[in-house]
Amino acid sequence: MGTATHHPDEDILINGLKSGNQGAFREAVRLYTPGMMAVARFYLDHASAEEIVQDCWVTVIDAIQTFEGRSGLKTWLHRIVANRAKNHLRKAKREVNADFSEALDPDLAARFAPNGRWATPPSLKSNESAQALMENGALSDCLDQHLSALPETQRSALMLYEAHQHKSDDVCNILDVSASNLRVLLHRARQKIFLMVETFQETGEC
Amino acid sequence: MLMCRDLARIASDYIDGELGTSKVMSVKMHLLMCGRCRSFIGSLRASIELMSAHSSQQLDEDLVRRIDERVSESLNARNSGGTKPE
Numbered sequence: 256m257g258t259a260t261h262h263p264d265e266d267i268l269i270n271g272l273k274s275g276n277q278g279a280f281r282e283a284v285r286l287y288t289p290g291m292m293a294v295a296r297f298y299l300d301h302a303s304a305e306e307i308v309q310d311c312w313v314t315v316i317d318a319i320q321t322f323e324g325r326s327g328l329k330t331w332l333h334r335i336v337a338n339r340a341k342n343h344l345r346k347a348k349r350e351v352n353a354d355f356s357e358a359l360d361p362d363l364a365a366r367f368a369p370n371g372r373w374a375t376p377p378s379l380k381s382n383e384s385a386q387a388l389m390e391n392g393a394l395s396d397c398l399d400q401h402l403s404a405l406p407e408t409q410r411s412a413l414m415l416y417e418a419h420q421h422k423s424d425d426v427c428n429i430l431d432v433s434a435s436n437l438r439v440l441l442h443r444a445r446q447k448i449f450l451m452v453e454t455f456q457e458t459g460e461c
Numbered sequence: 462m463l464m465c466r467d468l469a470r471i472a473s474d475y476i477d478g479e480l481g482t483s484k485v486m487s488v489k490m491h492l493l494m495c496g497r498c499r500s501f502i503g504s505l506r507a508s509i510e511l512m513s514a515h516s517s518q519q520l521d522e523d524l525v526r527r528i529d530e531r532v533s534e535s536l537n538a539r540n541s542g543g544t545k546p547e
């Protein structure tokens with residue numbers, strides 16, 4: 256299989272960035288800032304994350320000249336953010352707090368009988384498509400609420416893997432976690448979303 | 462024997478194809494016999510799809526505006542040949 260994962264549009268965008276085109280920067284900022292924030296938020300509080308992401312964009316104006324396109328623009332940008340955020344953490348002598356010890360969410364764990372079978376089985380109807388569900392504005396708001404309530408580490412892992420469709424290796428690299436710890440973060444976050452959708456479908460409330 | 466709780470613990474790995482062959486076999490065996498876990502896997506899959514459909518839409522317009530301003534300041538300073546204000 257080919258190694259180039261980016262499409263022609265990305266090449267046009269990269270050329271625009273390299274020539275310092277304002278429009279290209281505007282487009283890239285809209286396109287890549289959400290993912291960059293997800294990376295920064297893994298390491299830092301919201302205010303510091305915003306600061307780091309802004310600084311990164313200013314850095315990119317010069318740094319883009321050295322971009323060779325081996326990794327794809329998104330991954331490259333995410334690595335820049337991760338490195339800056341890690342430096343920031345190091346200077347503040349702080350560490351990322353994450354719980355990797357248990358793959359099962361406590362609320363889900365409570366639904367099994369001592370013999371390991373379901374005591375309170377899932378009540379979700381999975382026959383509605385994701386697209387149909389998303390058209391429900393209330394569900395969308397509820398999802399926002401629950402996403403912001405997730406521990407930062409879980410949310411960042413979820414965002415990078417799911418929404419930004421990074422490969423596991425890239426996420427591990429960017430977030431500085433082992434493959435098995437990434438699996439725990441992802442699974443924990445997904446269970447929370449599962450529980451939320453279940454409640455919402457059952458009660459119509461968030 | 463794989464119990465429902467064990468399956469729930471490794472459900473994401475199963476969905477993402479991150480399990481070894483023998484683990485996959487025992488999950489499949491379990492799913493064949495257990496409607497509750499079939500429903501759980503189906504629902505977890507649906508939640509994952511929902512997540513990706515949802516979170517790609519998030520954009521903080523205020524942050525984007527602040528970044529645009531800083532970037533164009535720097536670009537202008539650069540294009541006018543002046544030194545970058547730090």
Ligand SMILES: [Zn+2]
Pocket residue numbers: 464465468491495497498
């Ligand atoms: Zn079962």
